[in-house]
Amino acid sequence: MTRHEGRLGALAEIDTAAAELVDRMVGLSIRGLPPGYVNGEFVFTRRGRREADGRWAAVPEGRSVRYSAIVALGVAPLPLDLQRAALAGDTVLDLVGNLISGLPAVSNLGDAALIAWAAAESGHQELPRALSRLAELEAATKPGDPVYTVEVSWALAAVVAAHRVLGDAHDLGARMEHAGDRLLAGLGDDRLYRHVIGPASWYRAHVGCFADQVYPLQALARLHAHTGHEAAARAAEQIAAGICAAQGAQGQWWWHYDARTGGVVEGYPVYSVHQLSMAPMALLDLADAGGTSYMKEIALGLSWMTSRPEVDDELIVEELDLTWRKAARDDPKKIVRGVRAVATAINQGSRIAMLDRIYPPLAVDHECRPYELGWLLYAWRFALPRDTAGTKE
Template sequence: MNNKNVNANPPLWNYKTEIPKLTNLAFRALDLMYDKKSRLFVFNWDRNKRKLGPISERYSAIAAIGLQSAKLRGIDIPFSVSEILKELLCRINAMEERGPGDLALLLWAFSLLYGEIEEKVMERLIPDKKVNVLIEELRKRPVVEAAWTLSAFSYLYKNGFRNSLISQACESIADIIIDAFNQETHIFSYVSKKQGFKKILGYHREFGNFASQSYSIYGLSTYYQATGDDRALKVALNCSNKICSLQGPHGQFWWIYNVRRGTIADKYPVFSVHQDGMGPMALKKLSIVSKRDYSDFIEKSFDWLYGNNEMGISMILWEEGIILRCVQRKAPLSELSYYLNMVRSRFHLPSVKNDNQLALGGLEILNETRPYHMGWMLVFFYDS
């Protein structure tokens, strides 16, 4: 891969000077991945093939959340969020098929734009106003979907929609997320405990990825901001302190965690969106509501993005207006490395050190970018 932005001494992340530059870059990247015919964003831009992926309703909703967050803070955005949401509403059946998490993202985006509830989406999320139907469905799914849904409902609650339906939904969804939290190791698993015997003994109870941590921290912080529920704040703080303590030497937020042991199970890929979007937005939201300062960890995270990383290469391509997706293991041994790491972590094999990356075959940069990355980065910059 040819990247001209090699910088042996990368600049330290500076919040005030870099936000305008990265905001402009986010708009350029989104423009690259915007399909004018459908008025939605695609799944990705493959830089090697110079090819756009298929339309993605989920990524379009996340991009809309980020864009509207910026607009609410006085930033001129080069897209019509109302047009994006109008098109997504026409595709509500496809979003519902993906699960309540996608519908919640759509509800969240509508609430940001219009300051009110989109009833068509709400009816799909809570049919016949039966919250238990939503809760039962969320318990079957990854905790990240519960976290998105909690963020959406907490935003509504915070902005005055405090009827019994919204209140019950917030509390019940928060319970799902907290149920996925290990009170001893302070790590979230992929799923809630109450998914049946098979799940409790299986892979998804033993491990959790960074998405499970960051989205849950953000969702619980938003819920605490809206309701003042101290349980949520305590769990969010404990998890944040844990993932920050496990942050890599270059500021990496690693990929897979062993929930029972409270250790890193597998390190790669390291995703750029974790470094400048999901991780920072979760820590910033928690900082706002708790008055705890996580700026040092966010700065380290961005330093990785700017080139203080395993590759010694900036992930930001300023001239092209994109941020590259991740540092990953090279094929064909990447999958073998992953499974070796997971087996080692699960059975705590003494013959392999816990911090061994087992990155067989070396590392490389994945030469693509995705629109949800830009959406969450904008949320980090402009959330409140």
């Protein structure tokens, strides 16, 4: 597939400037990943630091299995030479192999699901081992226990991807059905997804963040594309319609929602990864599954990265090959989020508008986490950067 076909080509038909931005960002992501790749895994973040001369530097901090797995998903579709460019000489099989070797120490369901998903999409021979660890962690969750919506979504995406490769081996057919039912049950009669499926704190039980919508939407769309699951298709369409109806006038994908109504509880921060990667990724998967196309909303969200009302700082930093993480309120204790969560728990639709004046969205978070670039590559897969041929080797 050439760079003028598929997702990038469809975007170009709607908005040439948005397509040019994506083309630019794919190249930036491939260049921006190696500085965060250390000894076969990715750092947690590259944190911005002002140097004496006033320029920005990005300092690597920590390590992250989760972000390493997401980068593996993003890099997997690339030709081998671009895989090596993104992974400082390694291939995606090297990265996935490192992740699988560390599975005994992985205790988080979401991390295990992402590793299994990456193993399936990269064609790694140790996929059965990854699926086994995922099953162990799923079995450790008792019926009725609270589980994070995002992690349940990743588990479904993982078994769908594995079923495409292995069929019903390893009981994958039954696992896929169970995972789909579990995620659909979590939606219930709500308009959107809550952060937690099961019991949660009363004042936040009704709240779901943007990730809590994107990942179920993606997983359910993929389940429908693979099996024709009609309930999954209906739920995916409902979530997509909900987040697109709530999208800001300048393309903002807002942060927190009232799952009961679909209304916005708190809009900020607005994250670069939501605008460039996560919203396009899920909505394009829905379209690929035969669902509604939201390309205009995708293009509008992309445009926020280059023209936004909140902050004047450039969020795309070419000299460091990264994007700054978010535009946020100057509210380090997240007071606005907490107050509005409580207010909407008591009275649906309550806004407490004076908080917008007290804490305007004027701050930029100067860091970049590797998953932000990984999801960008995954969302726009096959959109090879301009002037880069890419070889299969």
